[in-house]
Amino acid sequence: MRADARRNYERLLTEAAAAFGANGTEASLEDIAKAAGVGVGTLYRHFPTRQDLILAVLRDRFEAMAATARDLTAGDPGRALRGWLLAQLHHITATRGLTAELAVAVNNPESPLHGQCESLFSISAGLLAKAKETGAVRPDLTQPDLAAIVHGIAWSCESDPARQERLLDLFLEGVLL
Amino acid sequence: MRADARRNYERLLTEAAAAFGANGTEASLEDIAKAAGVGVGTLYRHFPTRQDLILAVLRDRFEAMAATARDLTAGDPGRALRGWLLAQLHHITATRGLTAELAVAVNNPESPLHGQCESLFSISAGLLAKAKETGAVRPDLTQPDLAAIVHGIAWSCESDPARQERLLDLFLEGVLL
DNA sequence: ACCTGAACACCGTTCAAGT
DNA sequence: ACCTGAACACCGTTCAAGT
Numbered sequence: 001m002r003a004d005a006r007r008n009y010e011r012l013l014t015e016a017a018a019a020f021g022a023n024g025t026e027a028s029l030e031d032i033a034k035a036a037g038v039g040v041g042t043l044y045r046h047f048p049t050r051q052d053l054i055l056a057v058l059r060d061r062f063e064a065m066a067a068t069a070r071d072l073t074a075g076d077p078g079r080a081l082r083g084w085l086l087a088q089l090h091h092i093t094a095t096r097g098l099t100a101e102l103a104v105a106v107n108n109p110e111s112p113l114h115g116q117c118e119s120l121f122s123i124s125a126g127l128l129a130k131a132k133e134t135g136a137v138r139p140d141l142t143q144p145d146l147a148a149i150v151h152g153i154a155w156s157c158e159s160d161p162a163r164q165e166r167l168l169d170l171f172l173e174g175v176l177l
Numbered sequence: 178m179r180a181d182a183r184r185n186y187e188r189l190l191t192e193a194a195a196a197f198g199a200n201g202t203e204a205s206l207e208d209i210a211k212a213a214g215v216g217v218g219t220l221y222r223h224f225p226t227r228q229d230l231i232l233a234v235l236r237d238r239f240e241a242m243a244a245t246a247r248d249l250t251a252g253d254p255g256r257a258l259r260g261w262l263l264a265q266l267h268h269i270t271a272t273r274g275l276t277a278e279l280a281v282a283v284n285n286p287e288s289p290l291h292g293q294c295e296s297l298f299s300i301s302a303g304l305l306a307k308a309k310e311t312g313a314v315r316p317d318l319t320q321p322d323l324a325a326i327v328h329g330i331a332w333s334c335e336s337d338p339a340r341q342e343r344l345l346d347l348f349l350e351g352v353l354l
Numbered sequence: 355a356c357c358t359g360a361a362c363a364c365c366g367t368t369c370a371a372g373t
Numbered sequence: 374a375c376c377t378g379a380a381c382a383c384c385g386t387t388c389a390a391g392t
Contacts, residue, residue: 005356030384039358044386078353103333137352148344152329156280167325174351175314176255182375207365216377221367355392362387372377 009046011036017057024096025054051112054101062116065091069123078136081127082172085150088120089164092154099154106147121147186223188213194234201273202231228289231278239293242268246300255313258304259349262327265297266341269331276331283324298324 001009015035019027029050033043047053055062068087072080092099105113125143132139149171157163178186192212196204206227210220224230232239245264249257269276282290302320309316326348334340 002355008357028384029386040385041359041387042357045356050385135354137354138347141347141352144340145344145347148330148333148340149347152331152333152344153325154329155332156325156329163321163325167322167329170315170318170322170326171348172351172353174349174353175318176349176351177312177314179374185376205365206367217366218368218378219376222375227366358389358391360387360389363385365384366382368379368381370377370379373375 005046008036008038008042012038012043012046012053013056016053020054020057020095020097024098025050025101026097029053049112051101051105054098055112055116058095058098061091061094062119065120066123069127073127073130076136077127077131077134081131081137082168084124084127085146085168086165088124088150089154089168090161092150093158093161093164096158099151099158103151103155106151182223185213185215185219189215189220189223189230190233193230197231197234197272197274201275202227202278203274206230226289228278228282231275232289232293235272235275238268238271239296242297243300246304250304250307253313254304254308254311258308258314259345261301261304262323262345263342265301265327266331266345267338269327270335270338270341273335276328276335280328280332283328 012032015032016027019032019035029043030040032053033040036043043053047056065087069084072083072087074080075083092102102113102117105111106117108114121143124146128137128141128143128146131137132141149168153164153167153171157167189209192209193204196209196212206220207217209230210217213220220230224233242264246261249260249264251257252260269279279290279294282288283294285291298320301323305314305318305320305323308314309318326345330341330344330348334344
């Protein structure tokens with residue numbers, strides 16, 4: 001890549017991170033280009049879709065999730081599964097709008113974010129299998145169940161981490177007596 | 178209201194119901210006006226905001242929820258609460274986009290839909306209180322917990338009623354062994 | 355090879371003119 | 374009193390022209 005192209009790329013990443021942090025993933029792309037001192041066309045050249053830009057900004061954080069999962073597998077499988085679901089909640093809700101963005105990406109294999117969804121799913125499946133082996137959770141529990149509850153809680157409690165944790169625990173422990 | 182105004186009002190309602198049914202609550206307002214054989218301005222005159230139009234279209238269904246709740250109170254309080262949560266899920270997800278619309282309305286007292294949210298909440302609170310009296314549910318369970326789980330499940334399983342019911346039951350029964 | 359930004363497209367909303 | 378629809382606003386996206 002040409003030197004000026006690379007510099008523009010970096011600037012766009014920096015400004016996109018700032019904009020997503022301040023206004024969520026729906027931040028104006030035109031504003032991001034302007035903040036980076038670049039024409040809109042340049043933004044589109046480097047990041048053909050909004051999802052490409054989101055992926056580039058959040059890639060590190062997505063990849064850190066794998067490490068988080070590795071750390072968790074050391075402990076008790078039931079606790080590990082809870083820790084993993086909570087880690088996903090924190091990750092997804094750390095950037096406003098990401099929950100809605102992922103809801104689209106999950107069902108669209110063409111989306112640049114689709115692969116990240118699948119990575120998280122496969123980690124969930126692994127931790128779920130372990131938890132089942134030790135009898136920590138109901139044997140009929142499935143990975144799609146976990147994905148749905150995590151996305152649902154993320155959506156309805158996007159800006160309230162304490163409530164996310166509470167709802168997760170209600171889900172795990174049950175509500176009926 | 179003048180006769181032609183009333184006729185336009187009715188036509189707009191009919192076409193809006195059709196459009197929301199086909200395309201969800203994000204349906205184009207311009208298309209609705211066109212389908213009703215009316216200028217966009219007329220639509221805005223009768224329904225200043227999209228939420229006003231949604232409310233007018235769904236008012237009957239919202240009001241039917243109160244009757245549903247009355248029927249449920251006859252039976253076992255635990256079953257009644259489950260039935261009520263399920264009824265809310267069906268109602269909310271029957272119109273695509275309504276979950277997202279309500280998520281905004283809940284936090285905005287100015288929204289025409291805000292009152293409907295509060296009505297549902299107060300019914301929830303009543304059924305929850307009854308269920309607690311008979312020891313059917315955890316005593317620390319709150320109405321906001323119920324609202325959050327219903328909206329979360331509605332969002333993540335909007336087009337899959339069977340999964341809605343499954344997740345609700347997982348929530349009620351618990352997942353850990 | 356890459357960048358720029360005007361031009362286009364799309365849709366929601368308003369308001370001057372008409373009946 | 375109510376209706377119409379052109380005009381305006383806003384934002385995302387493309388592409389001809391420039392370096």
